[in-house]
Amino acid sequence: MNKEYPLKAHVAKIGGFSGHADKAEMLRFLKQCNLRIKKIALVHGEETQALHFAESLQSEGHAVMVPRRGETVSVG
Numbered sequence: 001m002n003k004e005y006p007l008k009a010h011v012a013k014i015g016g017f018s019g020h021a022d023k024a025e026m027l028r029f030l031k032q033c034n035l036r037i038k039k040i041a042l043v044h045g046e047e048t049q050a051l052h053f054a055e056s057l058q059s060e061g062h063a064v065m066v067p068r069r070g071e072t073v074s075v076g
Contacts, residue, residue: 023053030062039063041073 014033021029030037040062042050047066054064067073 023056026053027056027060030057030060037062039065042066 040054040057042054042057042064043066044050050066054066057064065073
């Protein structure tokens, strides 16, 4: 709309991360990143695939949830 707004958020750039990474790439990213990830919410893709991926992440020691459609998730 050709308007500018003041930035009210901290912007961080994560290099080398694709929004379309596969399972192996996501696992590699989680192992190699230096982020303190408290919980992962899987919100993309088919529910059955998300649940299988959640199990893989849980077996690696991550806290994971797959929210249902319309479910509210608190962050922070």
